[in-house]
Amino acid sequence: MRNPSAAKSAGKVKTKAAAKPAEPAMDVAVGRRIRDLRRVRQFSLETVAAHTDLSIGFLSQIERGLSSPSLRVLATLADVLGVGIAALFGASPSADGASDQVVTRGLQRPELKLWRTGVSKQLLSPASGDNKLNLFLVHLEPGGSTGDELYTHDGEEAGLVLEGEMMLTVDSETWSLKRGDSFRFASRRPHRFSNPAQDAKAVVLWVNCVTGAG
Numbered sequence: 001m002r003n004p005s006a007a008k009s010a011g012k013v014k015t016k017a018a019a020k021p022a023e024p025a026m027d028v029a030v031g032r033r034i035r036d037l038r039r040v041r042q043f044s045l046e047t048v049a050a051h052t053d054l055s056i057g058f059l060s061q062i063e064r065g066l067s068s069p070s071l072r073v074l075a076t077l078a079d080v081l082g083v084g085i086a087a088l089f090g091a092s093p094s095a096d097g098a099s100d101q102v103v104t105r106g107l108q109r110p111e112l113k114l115w116r117t118g119v120s121k122q123l124l125s126p127a128s129g130d131n132k133l134n135l136f137l138v139h140l141e142p143g144g145s146t147g148d149e150l151y152t153h154d155g156e157e158a159g160l161v162l163e164g165e166m167m168l169t170v171d172s173e174t175w176s177l178k179r180g181d182s183f184r185f186a187s188r189r190p191h192r193f194s195n196p197a198q199d200a201k202a203v204v205l206w207v208n209c210v211t212g213a214g
Contacts, residue, residue, distance in 0.1 A: 001195075004056065007171060012179075012194065013114065014034065016169065024065060024068075025065075026068075026113050026115065027062075027065040027066075027067070027068045027069075028064075028065030028160050029065075030065075030069070030074070030088055030112065031062050031063045031064055031065040031066075032063070032065070033087075033088050033089070034062060034063055034077055034081070034088060035063040035173065037081045037087065037088075038063075038081065038143070039120050041081060043080075043081075043179075045059050045060060046065075046081055048077070048081075051080045052076050052077065052080055054073065054076070057118060057153075062077075066132065068114065068115065068116045069114075070114065070116075070117055070146065070147050071085075071114055071117065071119055071146045071147075071151075071205040072132070072146055072147055072151035072192075073176065074088055074112075074114075075151060075152075075153035076153065078153065079153050079154050083098070083210075084131060084132070084134055084155070084208060084210035085112075085121075085134075085153075085208065086123050086125070086127065086131060086134040086136075086208070087131075088112065089110040089111075089123050089127060091113050096206050101126030101127070103126070103128065104123070104124055104125060104126050104127075107122075107171060108122045109123060109124060109137075110122070110127055111123070117144060117145060117146065117147065118140060118141035118142070118143060118144025118195070119137045119138065119139070119140055119141075119145070119146065120138070120139045120141075121137070121138050121206070122136060122137040122138075123135075123136060123137075124136060124137055131210075131212075132209060132210050132211070133207070133208075134207070134208050134209075134210075135205070135206070135207055136206040136207075137203065137204075137205060137206070138159075138165070138203070138204040138206045139202075139203055140193075140194070140195035140202040140203075140204070141195065141201055142195060142197050142198050142199055142200060142201065143194075143195060143196075143197075143198055144195045144202075145192070145193070145194035145195070146192045146193055146194065147192065148192070149192070150169065150190035150191060150192050151190065151191065151192065152187060152188050152189065152190050153187050153188075154187060154188070154195040154210055154211060155186075155187045155208055155209050155211050156184070156185070156187055156208075156209045157184070157185065157187050157206065157207060157208045157209070158182065158183060158184035158185075158206075158207045159182060159183055159204045159205055159206040159207060160180075160181075160182045160204065160205045161177045161178060161179055161180065161181050161202065161203075161204050162179065162203045162204060162205055163179060163200075163201065163202060163203040164178075164179070164180050164195060164200050164201055164202030164203060165177065165195065165196060165197055165200075165202055166178075166193055166194070166195060166202045166204055167193060167194045167195075167196050168183060168191070168192075168193045169190075169191060169192045169193070170185050170189050170190070170191045171189055171190060176196075178190075187208070
């Protein structure tokens with residue numbers, strides 16, 4: 001006779017297994033956007049690889065959604081493609097067809113979820129590949145980080161910690177920022193950031209100003 005509790009447990013396992021592919025779906029969307037931008041600029045994978053020090057194989061995996069890139073890798077690719085990182089969100093145009101959106105509704109925020117690293121960015125400003133100034137809401141899961149390696153990209157950035165704590169490293173100096181603390185620095189200065197807490201999320205209002213993309 002079949003154990004009812006065992007059947008219930010099996011059902012739970014199946015439900016969890018079915019939900020898992022939602023995360024790689026984000027990788028597929030981002031990879032497709034990177035591929036489209038590369039083709040519009042008529043760049044080969046070899047050209048992008050030469051300008052990023054990333055292997056052709058790794059770039060191909062990213063474009064096919066088989067690899068989840070870090071924020072550092074995405075920032076590097078955005079630089080080479082001549083766009084701000086907001087252009088990688090691949091947001092759909094506004095419903096009314098307007099090309100110069102002014103308002104972004106709370107329920108319509110495009111999100112870039114780097115699920116392997118515990119970092120997600122919601123785009124608060126209207127989505128456009130031509131924007132020089134972009135506003136984000138960055139969520140850092142407990143232990144979430146851009147990685148141990150410092151990275152650089154075009155532009156300037158600034159932010160305000162709304163919740164939790166964030167460790168910010170710029171050049172060789174590291175700061176602990178808590179709710180109410182803010183920052184600003186040139187993005188060409190090597191930097192990284194993380195959430196040191198193991199039991200609380202950090203939320204940061206983040207501004208990126210792209211000076212060289214166009």
